[in-house]
Amino acid sequence: MKIKDLINEAESLPVEERAMVVDALLxxxxxxxxxxxxxxxxxxxxxxxxxxxxxxxxxxGE
Known part of the structure; x- marks a missing residue:
């Protein structure tokens, strides 16, 4: 899978799942x-x- 395909696939996920992907990558x-x-x-x-x-x-803290 090419990077662009991977990004497109990730962008199609629901917000919660995209957040999980971002968290895992970070x-x-x-x-x-x-x-x-x-x-x-x-x-x-x-x-x-x-x-x-x-x-x-x-x-x-104020």
Whole structure:
């Protein structure tokens, strides 16, 4: 299948399916490093626990 044919086929899909195609393509270009993802997840869990326990207070972003 040629690229132009592939693009034409994708453009004929419903919006939700086109969004899924775009998401999959972008993810394939920007593959995150699993180690970094795990570290960010740990930071997020720690921050959430700090907020829930009252150790820190949330600050409005405005």
């Amino acid at each position: 993810r394939s270009l920007n593959r995150p490093e699993s180690g970094i993802d795990k570290k960010w997840a740990a930071v997020a869990r720690k921050r959430l626990e700090e907020i829930r326990s009252g150790t820190v207070a949330a600050v409005p």
